[in-house]
Amino acid sequence: MAEARPPVAATGLGLVxxxxxxxxxxxxxxxxxxxAAxxxxxxxxxxVDFSCAVPGFDATELLGRKLSRRLDRFVQLALVASREAVAxxxxxxAGWDGxxxxxxxxxxxxGAATWEEQHQKLLGAGPAKVSPLLIPMLVPNMAAGQLGMEFGALGxxxxxxxxxxxxxxxxxxxxxxxxSGACDVAVAGGTEAGLTPLSIAGFTQMGALSRRTDDPGRASRPFDVDRDGFVAGEGAGVVVLERVxxxxxxxxxxxxxxAGYGASADAHHATAPDPKGRGASLALRTALADAGVGSSDVGHxxxxxxxxxxxxxxEARVVADVLGDHVSVTSNKGVIGHTLGAAGAIEAALTMLTVAHGVVPPTANLDSQDPEIDLDVVTKAPREEPVExxxxxxxxFGGQNAVLVVTRP
Amino acid sequence: MSAVYDRVKELLVEKFGVSADEVSPETTFEELDLDSLDLVEFAMAAEEELGVRISDEEAETIATVGDAAKLLEEKGANVGGA
Known part of the structure; x- marks a missing residue:
């Protein structure tokens, strides 16, 4: 196991x-x-014709006409969240050493939407009608690139x-x-805007999504006995980190x-988790060791x-095995769906708010907990709970796991 | 200025979010915060709206809005009337 490393401070949060x-x-x-589905x-x-979309996101109003025209939605969401986090x-x-x-x-x-829209142009009108902005709009690194431009971040x-x-x-x-000393300030997070016909058709075909089309608001129900898949969402979560x-x-x-970070691979299957949760368990144990905390120290x-x-x-088996049954558990995906590449950052920020406010949000739609899941899952209403x-x-997917340990300053 | 110039100005306002009072025949694309990628998009829009094809080499000669209008006129841009 890894040796404990010092924590870093989250001094700014931004969410869309x-x-x-x-x-x-x-x-x-x-x-x-x-x-929100x-x-x-x-x-x-x-x-599957429902999703968890960001309500009322008017890119022109939030970012102006130029950026709204030249950036794919995944970059737009990241830009709005990161502006909030930095503020x-x-x-x-304007004053920092970039x-x-x-x-x-x-x-x-x-840039899923850009791919699909421009592919239609290629098929319908030919290659000369494909936008010169296609590549800069769709490449996955453009969110980080654009944030560098936005903040004069040269590191x-x-x-x-x-x-x-x-x-x-x-x-x-x-x-x-x-x-490592490579920088003094880090703007970090995830973003996703993949609520497009092609990607949702793909997720549907692999059997990953809830099919509860007659009642979308009840479709995302983590740990419930009647759960039948995730609800795709979009959004961005960004944090500003500094050494303490x-x-x-x-x-x-x-x-x-x-306070801790653990990463691991399942090395098992493209989409299914290792049935024994070995990869998840390794990431969790590594994160605890990295933070220098024991399983009994974890409250939530x-x-x-x-x-x-x-x-x-x-996941429930892994949490019970590694941490025991004294921890409170929540999943934000009942409310916001699965925001894919953004989820880990959005949920880390929400975990920070739980620690900061001493409140655990409820897991939406958890009406009847799966009897196989032996955990104290918070449901129905927020629970006041001081969490250290x-x-x-x-x-x-791909078996890539990441676990963060978040503590009260 | 010409009808072609007016149409070019309209295109810049409609498709590129430029405000109309920023645009004069002497205004450069650079001053409008439009870069080489925007210029390619502009050429595509002009072809669609005015029926005139601008080659990459020709696009490179465009600096000002007036240059663009003049080039399109010389190439027989068709504005209204048709």
């Missing part, structure tokens, strides 16, 4: 989620515990992609960059600490909790 635009709207939404006009004709940190990009500012911002899919600029673990991996990698001493020295308000788990039959059963040490789990 299906529960709302901004940290406050998103946090209020997950506390209300009502699913609804029939999606973009998915007419697709067997929240109290750091001023050479010491890094960006680690990932996505699972990249290491990386995009990671570990499917549904992307956002958590990005925060872990950013933590490592800070501890630096944050303290400038008198920053520290929301929470990223923000689960990956996708609402698929396999994930939730496997929390864990946020993220497991991606």
């Amino acid at each position: 989620t299906p529960a709302g635009i901004g940290v406050e709207a998103s946090w209020d939404g997950v506390l209300r515990g009502v699913s 609804a029939t999606d006009p973009a998915l007419v004709g697709i067997p 929240d940190s109290g750091l001023d990009p 050479t010491r500012v890094g960006v680690v911002l990932g996505t699972g899919m990249g 290491p600029n990386l995009s990671v992609s570990t499917a549904c673990a992307t956002g958590a991996t990005a925060i872990g990698v950013a933590r490592d960059l800070l501890l 001493a630096d944050a303290r020295a400038r008198g920053a308000s520290v929301r929470a600490l990223v 788990v923000n689960a990956h909790g996708t609402s698929t039959p396999l994930n939730d059963a496997t 040490v929390a864990v946020s789990n993220s497991f991606g």
